[in-house]
Amino acid sequence: MKPPPFDYHRPATLGEALDVLAEAGPGGKVLAGGQSLIPLLNMRLAAPARVVDVNRVPGLDGIEAGPSGVRVGALARHAAVERSPGAAAAQPLLRQALRLVAHPVIRNRGTVVGSLVHADPAAEMPAVLALLGGAVRLASLDGEREVPAAEFFTGPMESAARPGELAVSAFFPALPARSGTAFHEVARRHGDYAVAGVAAAVTLDDDLRISAARVACVSVGPVPVVADVTAVCGPRPAASVAWDAVAAAVRDLVEPEGDIHATADYRRHLTGVLAVRALRDAASAAHGEES
C-alpha cells in the first residue's frame, strides 16, 4: 500500500498550477484535501504521472456567502464550510449535509470542491449541488468556465472537468423565501458512505402549501438522482400530502443496484422512506422560516 512513483508539484500561484496541469494533461492529478486521492494512490488504483498539490495556492480557500448563495473555494475544508455561520444562513442544506460527511478528522482536511470533482454517487455534496442546481467553476490556461451541476456529474467518479482544468470553486444557490431543506441518510456505520440518502428542498406558497418539492438521492444511480416531486406533493399543506404516494413516486424514479452492503430492493425501499422523512422535515423547516 505504497503509491507508484509520481512527480510532485507544489505551485505557489494559480497561474503556475494551471501551467503544470496543462503540461501534465491526462497524467495530472490535483491534490487538495487528499482524502480520496491518497488512498487511491496507496492502493495503486490511480497512477498519475504528476500530482499537483494546490494547497499553497493563495485565494482558493474562500467561503463567500450572500443572498444569492454560497461560493466555496477549492481549498475550503468541509469543516470550515460546516462551521461558517454565513454559509449556514444562506444555504442551510450545506451544514445539514456536511454533518453526514465522514468523520470530523476527514472533514478537517477534505474539501467540498474536491468531493464534487471526485463525483462519488454515494457522496453527499454532489447531491447537494445537484439538488440546488449549483455549478462548478473550472479554470485552465484557456480561461474559466462554469459548468452547471446537471452537466458536471457525468458518471460514477466522473466529472466534466477536463485534463488541464482545476476546479477553483463551486456555487450553491440560495432558495426562495419560505423554503426549507433536509438531508436524511442511512449508513452502515456512523460516517460511512450512505446505503441510501435523500436531500430535499421544499418551498411553500403564501398559503403555506407546497409549491415546489425536489429531492436528490445518493447511492441509487451513477450520479445523484434529482427528482421534482412537486406534482405529487403540492399544492397542499404538508399535513395533507399523501406521503405513501410520494415514497412510491421516488422509488419509481431510482434505479439502484445491489452490492455487498444492501440489495437493490432495500435501497429502493429506503430511498422512499428517506425521501418522505427529508421532505417532511424540509417542509417544517420552511414553515419554521415563515413563523
Place this chain on the structure above:
Amino acid sequence: MTTRLFGEPVQRREDPRLITGRGRYLDDLGAGALAAAFVRSPHAHARILDVDVSDALDVDGLVAIYTWEDLPGALAEPLPLLIPHPALTHGRTAYPLAREIVRHVGEPVVMVVARDRYLAEDACALIRVGYEVLKPVVGLEEAAGGAHLVHDDVPGNIGAHLVQEVPGPGGETAREAVDAAPHRLEFRLDVERSACTPLEGKGVYARWDADDASLRVYSSTQTSTSVRMAIAAKLGLPLPKVEVVAPDVGGGFGVKIVHPWPEEILVPWAARLLNRELKWTEDRREHFVSSSHERGQVQHVRVGFDDDGRLLGLEVEILHDHGAYTPYGIIVPIITSTQLLGPYKVGAYRVEFSSVYTNTVQVTPYRGAGRPQGVFCMERTMDKIAAYLGRDRTEVRAANFVQPDEFPYDQGLTFQDGRPLIYDSGDYPEALRMLKELIGWDSFPEEKARAAAEGRRIGIGVGCYVEGTGVGPYEGGHVQITSDGRVHVSTGLTSQGQGHETVFAQIAATELGVPIERVSVVTGDTRRFGYAVGTFASRAAVMSGNAIALACRKVREKALRIAAEALEADPRDLEITDGMVHVAGAPSASIPLATVAVLSNPLRYAFDEEAKRATQFAGPASDDRPPVAEGEEPGLEGRDYYSPVRSTFAAGMHAAIVETDPDTAEIRILRYAVVHDCGRLINPMIVEGQIHGGVAQGVGGALYEKMVYDEHGQLLNASFMDFLMPYATEIPRIETAHLETPSPLNPLGIKGAGEAGVIPVSAVLAAAIEDAEGIPIDRMPISPSDLHTLRRSR
C-alpha cells in the same frame, strides 16, 4: 500503607506510554532496514506457469527477488502443522512461497527485497507471474459436495471428520433420546466469516550479526518463544543463537498465535543471506487476504426435550470452513463442539463435524475461537424450545443448568487441551438472577408494550456461555530483586495490550509486599525468559499470573531466610511490608529487601556503598561455612512454573435490548448487560475493559462484519472501507456485574477473561432482534438490508 493490590482497580501502567505515542510497535523499529514486499496470488486457485522478473530488475534500489526455487533445506518444506490430531487425516499447510499451486487469493508467490517499501512494491508491480487458472472451490456446501478439489489428494475436500458422543443418563444415544422425546425440533443455522483484524497487522524485523553468528528477530507475535524455535529449526541455527522479541503489539486476537507465518522465517533467512537488516510490515490489504479468518460454519440441529424444556437429547452436525490450509489443526471446530454445551446438562449428546477446505484464506482461532458459533447454536436452540413451549426463555435455560452443588461437573467430552471437559466451579443460577435484575428482564414485557403503543419495536435477548480458559501446558515466571530494591518480573508469554504490565505487577507486589512502583514486568522477550507457550485461550492471567505468584513465593521464602539470619529472628515470625522485612508486631526490627538482596549475593568486589556490605571483610560471616551455602544460589531471585491439570471454566451471561426501525430496518442496541464470572478478579477495571472490547468485537460479528467472497474466490471487501468493523459510535454502553466463584485448580483462584466478552453476542442480538420482529433469526450477522429481506419474505 497496604501493599495488597490483588483485586484492586489499579490504573493500567502501560497506558501512559501507549496512548501518548511512545509505544514501540514493529514498524517503529529498524528505521534503516531494507524492506520486503510480496507478490501475492490474484487467483483463488491456479497453477504457476512461470515467473518473469526481467522488468523488475530495472527498479533502482532493488536488492533481491526470491521464489520457492530459491529456498534451501527446511525452508522449502511446507509450514508446520502446529496442532496435529488423529481426526485431521488430511491436514495441509502452505509453503512459505507458493510451490506450483496457489490456493487462495493473497498466497505469497514472490518475495522482493529493496531499499524501501515503495521501491519493493514498484518491483512487485513489474513482476509477471503466469498462471493457469483452476476451478476455485468457494462456499461451504459447494466444497463439501466435492465436485472440485482444493487439494488434489484430499477427497471431498474433507480435512477432518470427528464425532464425539455422550450417552444419556439411561445409556441411550442422542439419536434414540431425540426420537423418544415428547417434543422435537430440527433446524439449520449459519454463521458467517469474520476475522481478528488487529489495528496493527503482522510484521517482522530481523538483524543478523555476522560476527557473532546470531540472529535477533522482532515479531508482532503472540508467541515469541515458539517463533524462536521455528526460526532456529527452519534456518538450522543453534537455539541460543536466536533471540525473538515481541515489542509493543497492537492487538492480536488470535491471528498472531499462528506461526511461523511465511514472512516470520523468510525475513530472517533473507536478512542472514544478505547480511542486512530487513523488515516487513504487513499492510491492511495483505492482512485481509493472507493472514487468517474465522467463524464460518453451517450447523444442523436436532433436539428432543420434555414439557419443561429440559433437554433429553441433542444432535449437532457442523460443516466447518477451514479455508485453504490447516496450520492450527482443528482447534476451532473442537471448541465449537465442546463449548456448545455451555452451562447446561443436555442429556445425550452427539456432535459431528466435517472440516472442509475451500479456496479462501485459512481459518485459525479468533477471540472466542469457535465458541461464538457453538453458543449461537445452543442459545438459538434454547430460544426455539421456549418459543415452541410458550415458556419464558430464561426459565428454559434455568431448567437445564448445571447446579452449584454438581461441581466438578464432567461433560464427558474431550476438550481442546486433550483433557476431559470437567467444569471446575460456577454458579449459573445466581448469574442468571443477577443478569435478569440488571437488565430488568421481568418488567420488559410492559416496556415492550409501551413502545409498541408508540409504534416502536423493541426486543430483548439473553445468552449464556461457559468458557474453558487457561489451557496448558504451562507458563513460567522469573522474579529478581536487585540490590536497589527493584523487583524485575519476567514471563515468556507476550502482551498485545491486555494490561499484563499492570496485573502481573499487582500479583508480584502483593506476594512480595513491595510498592507496585518498584515492580517492572517484561513479557515476550526470549532474552529474559526462554520457556513459554504464548498468549491465547484466555490463559495469560491464569498461567503466567500463577507462575509469577509461585516464583514470588520462592523469592519471598529466600528473602525471609536471609533476613532472619541478619535479624537473628525466626523466619516464621517475619513479614514484608512496603519493601521492609520485619518481625511481625515489631516494625523496628527490620531490614530493607534491598539489603537482603545485597546479602544474598556474597561479593569479592565492591562497586558501590550497598555492595560493600556483601564483601568478605564486611561482616560477621561464619568462618566454617561456604559463603554460598549448600543448596543455595547467589542472588535474590526465583523461577517457577504453573502447569494445570486441565482448563478452568469461566462463565457469563449477556442480555440486550434492541430497537428495530419499522421503516428503515436499522438495528439499534438500546442496552447491553453482562454478568461475568472469571473467578477471583486481579483487577476489575481491566476485566471490564476486556469485556467491553470483547462485546465490541461481538457486535461487529453480529451486525457488521463478514468476508464477502464471490464465486471466483475474490474477497470483495478487503479494506476497512467495506469490511465494517464497528466504530465506537456503534457500540452501546455496556453494563457489567461480576460474580466470583474461585477456581479450585490454581493457587490464585482465577479464571481467564480475555475472550469472554465476544462469545455470546451474536446469540444475544439474534434473540433480541427475533423478539422485536417476530421473525426467526437463524443466520448471523444480520444487516438492515438482511432484515428488510426477511420482512419481505415473511
